[in-house]
Each structure stands twice: as C-alpha cells, then as structure tokens.
Amino acid sequence: MKETSLDIKDLQLNALLEVTQAVNNNLPEDDLLKIYKFTLLADLKINKLALYTQREANWICRVNFGTKNNLIGSPLPEEYMELKNQMGLVETSFDEFDAVFPVYHKNKLLAVVFIESDSELGVQNRFLNALTNIILVAIENKRLARQQMEQEAYRRELEIAKKVQNFLFPKELPKIERLQIEAFYLPHHDVGGDYYDYIQIDENKFLACIADVSGKGVPAALLMSNFQASLRALVRQTKNLKEIIEELNLTTYVSGNAENFITFFAGIYDFKTKELEYINCGHNEIILKHGDTIELLNDGTTVLGMFDPLPFIETKKLSSLDEFFLFTYTDGLTETFNEKDEAFEFDRLLEILKGECPKDLSEFHNQILEALNTFKGSRSFHDDITMLSCRIQNK
CATH class of the missing domain: 3.60.40.10 (PPM-type phosphatase domain)
Known part of the structure; x- marks a missing residue:
C-alpha cells in the first residue's frame, strides 16, 4: 500500500514537471490542453474526464476522454451551472462520471471538471485541481496577453x-x-x-x-x-x-x-x-x-x-x-x-x-x-x- 502511494506521488510529480515545462515553453493553448489530456491518460489512474471552460458567453467541453460519446464542444449541462457558486468535490449523476468539481483561481471560476477514477477521489481531487489550475491559469494569461497585444495594435491603428x-x-x-x-x-x-x-x-x-x-x-x-x-x-x-x-x-x-x-x-x-x-x-x-x-x-x-x-x-x-x-x-x-x-x-x-x-x-x-x-x-x-x-x- 505504501509503495503504491509512493508510485502515485511520483507520477503526480512527473505530471506537474511536464506541465510546468510546457507552460514555460510558451506552447499554444491547444498544445497545452493536449499535454494535459495525455498526462492524465498516461500517468494517472483517471479513466474518464470531461473539462468544461468558458468561451465568450458559453461553457463548452474542451478536453474529454474515456466516455462512450465524444463530448468535445458540447455545452455544460444546465444543472451544473450552480457549481459556479461552490467549491470542492461534488457527487454527480452525469452519466459515466463519479464526481465533479469546479476549479477556481483568485475567486474566478476557470473550469468545471467531471472525472471517474480508480484512485481515492479526495487525493485525485486535490491533485487534479492543482494540475488543472496550472494549465488554465497559463491559458488565461496567454489570452490576456493576446488581448493586450490586440488592444495595443488597435490603439496604434487608431492613432x-x-x-x-x-x-x-x-x-x-x-x-x-x-x-x-x-x-x-x-x-x-x-x-x-x-x-x-x-x-x-x-x-x-x-x-x-x-x-x-x-x-x-x-x-x-x-x-x-x-x-x-x-x-x-x-x-x-x-x-x-x-x-x-x-x-x-x-x-x-x-x-x-x-x-x-x-x-x-x-x-x-x-x-x-x-x-x-x-x-x-x-x-x-x-x-x-x-x-x-x-x-x-x-x-x-x-x-x-x-x-x-x-x-x-x-x-x-x-x-x-x-x-x-x-x-x-x-x-x-x-x-x-x-x-x-x-x-x-x-x-x-x-x-x-x-x-x-x-x-x-x-x-x-x-x-x-x-x-x-x-x-x-x-x-x-x-x-x-x-x-x-x-x-x-x-x-
């Protein structure tokens, strides 16, 4: 049991290092999401996952694996909209998933994540929260930087x-x-x-x-x-x-x-x-x-x-x-x-x-x-x- 726990810790550490390196290399948003997906698939005991983030006014699925149907691009089910006002792991009746949790950064909701895992959910929740936070904060920072560059270009054009x-x-x-x-x-x-x-x-x-x-x-x-x-x-x-x-x-x-x-x-x-x-x-x-x-x-x-x-x-x-x-x-x-x-x-x-x-x-x-x-x-x-x-x- 102790050895298994250490193995999981090593896997989690490797996953964090890989994701951090990808962020430091300033990879595009889609590449960061792919690394996030394959890191979870290869290194962690997560069987199914659906990651929903906001694009403009809509919440849609951006990362998905393990489910019978492809959820990419599908809207966040309406009954989970209230999660935007909660924190922590919540049991879900969403087909194929064991749990759902919202991911926040500085009181701003970045994502809603559905998972099914063989590991203890409490441990996975804390790690997934951290990993998802790193990826999505990086994506949000890239979006803000891009927006700032566009605004600066528009300002120069306006001048x-x-x-x-x-x-x-x-x-x-x-x-x-x-x-x-x-x-x-x-x-x-x-x-x-x-x-x-x-x-x-x-x-x-x-x-x-x-x-x-x-x-x-x-x-x-x-x-x-x-x-x-x-x-x-x-x-x-x-x-x-x-x-x-x-x-x-x-x-x-x-x-x-x-x-x-x-x-x-x-x-x-x-x-x-x-x-x-x-x-x-x-x-x-x-x-x-x-x-x-x-x-x-x-x-x-x-x-x-x-x-x-x-x-x-x-x-x-x-x-x-x-x-x-x-x-x-x-x-x-x-x-x-x-x-x-x-x-x-x-x-x-x-x-x-x-x-x-x-x-x-x-x-x-x-x-x-x-x-x-x-x-x-x-x-x-x-x-x-x-x-x-x-x-x-x-x-």
Whole structure:
C-alpha cells in the first residue's frame, strides 16, 4: 500500500514537471490542453474526464476522454451551472462520471471538471485541481496577453487613422467679408466617417462639400481619406462637377468593394457669375437661404460607391445669388434621439433656420448644439455630427 502511494506521488510529480515545462515553453493553448489530456491518460489512474471552460458567453467541453460519446464542444449541462457558486468535490449523476468539481483561481471560476477514477477521489481531487489550475491559469494569461497585444495594435491603428483623418479637414477656413465658412465636427468614436472640405479653385471659384461614409471607426476613416485625396486631385484636373462625381463614384466603388457607400454634397460657387452649381449624392436635404426664401438642394444622384456607372446623374445651377446662407450637415444631427426614442428630425432643424441669415456662424452652430443637447436629455449621441455653414455677401 505504501509503495503504491509512493508510485502515485511520483507520477503526480512527473505530471506537474511536464506541465510546468510546457507552460514555460510558451506552447499554444491547444498544445497545452493536449499535454494535459495525455498526462492524465498516461500517468494517472483517471479513466474518464470531461473539462468544461468558458468561451465568450458559453461553457463548452474542451478536453474529454474515456466516455462512450465524444463530448468535445458540447455545452455544460444546465444543472451544473450552480457549481459556479461552490467549491470542492461534488457527487454527480452525469452519466459515466463519479464526481465533479469546479476549479477556481483568485475567486474566478476557470473550469468545471467531471472525472471517474480508480484512485481515492479526495487525493485525485486535490491533485487534479492543482494540475488543472496550472494549465488554465497559463491559458488565461496567454489570452490576456493576446488581448493586450490586440488592444495595443488597435490603439496604434487608431492613432494612425486619427492622424490621417486630421489631414482630411482644412486647417483654415475663409472668414472674410464676402465669404465666411464655419465647420463643426463631433466624432462618435475616436475616428469617424464624416468629412467636410473647402477647396479654392481659382480667384473666382471655390468648392464646399460634406460627406458621410457608411460604417464607423478606422475602416470608415481610411475610406474617407482616399475619397478626399481623389476629390482634391480631380478638382485640379477639371472644374466639371459631373465628371468629378463620376470619377469619385468609380474610386469609391473600387475602394469599398461595392460594400461601403458615401453620401456626398458638393457646391461650386462663382463670384464672377454669381452662380452656384451643386450636386446631392444621396445626402441629407441641404438648406439654402437667400432673403426670405428657403430652398432645399436635393438634385443630383444616388449614393457613391454602390453602382458603376451611376444610374442617373445631374447637376443643378442656381443663378443671381449674391447674398445667401448655405447649411450642410450629416445625418447624425437629425437622427439624434431623445429619451422617448424620438428623432430630432429635419423639421426641428428647419425651425431654427427661420428668420434672418445667421451673421455669426460659430454662434449659430452652438445654437443648434444647445437645441440638440436639450432635446436628447440623458441620451448620448449615437453617430458622428458634422456641420458646415457658408455665408456669401457678394454685392
């Protein structure tokens, strides 16, 4: 009896050394579980075993041997969920097993283990607990290290995307007597998919635009950066707004694999002719205010990047515009929700725009933000919010 007990101790010691060496060699998770399985099979008197661990929200079998049916991937039986609040060996009615015990590390449940053994269960329980703990703590540490590395990689990616996005927006906007442009941008995440721009074409013409890419975060920001680069290159080559849009659509179609799309509004104003040529590519209703008249600029085409070629396309020219106010925005503004799950919507925005043309554009943007904050109450913004206002005094 004494000799048998010593033999078991030697086997257990060898098993611990093998597992510890495997952990120190930083083997992959699946290899650690295989070593755990074969160590128990070869060195210990365990006939049947099923090891359940948590993967995301589910508890499934990761190691299994000796049973009639293969339990790998099967969920932990519901009646044993309560074991997560217990410690120590518990008798089980689970077919083919003598006992079940939970394995903890620092009050965190790592595993639920079912066994059948020829040895004294109390001794096996203590050793199995220790062995399982070593393996699963190592796996948990590897998971945390991998998660930390992924988070660090994502953080670096985010920093790069943020720098790229900062280059999208013009560093300075004109604020002279005949032309005032003001912009506001509030990303929902660290980086977003909204974009606005002002491009001086020549001494008489400029282009102002706003866009919103489907999707959020880094992919949206990178797609938009490609869009901005294409736009600026095209404006240097041609002043034909229709040609610019056709090329932008093709670029977006290729870059986004016809899976992502961009809503876009662009207007070119000519101080000499007092004409505004614009196109609306599936974007929100853009507001033009001149005198007491409010005009909605909706003509154009569908969103960019979904079809090649575009199913239809037209630009529109508005003449005799010497003094006017142009307000552009993305749908994060009108789709801000309140505590009753009601959207801010276009009508509330239009109400703010009644009356005289805003003289201080920054103050006007603040007025809209105050209205949004009052409307949403405790709700948070769920999308990027961008506004671009343009005031022309060309008399």
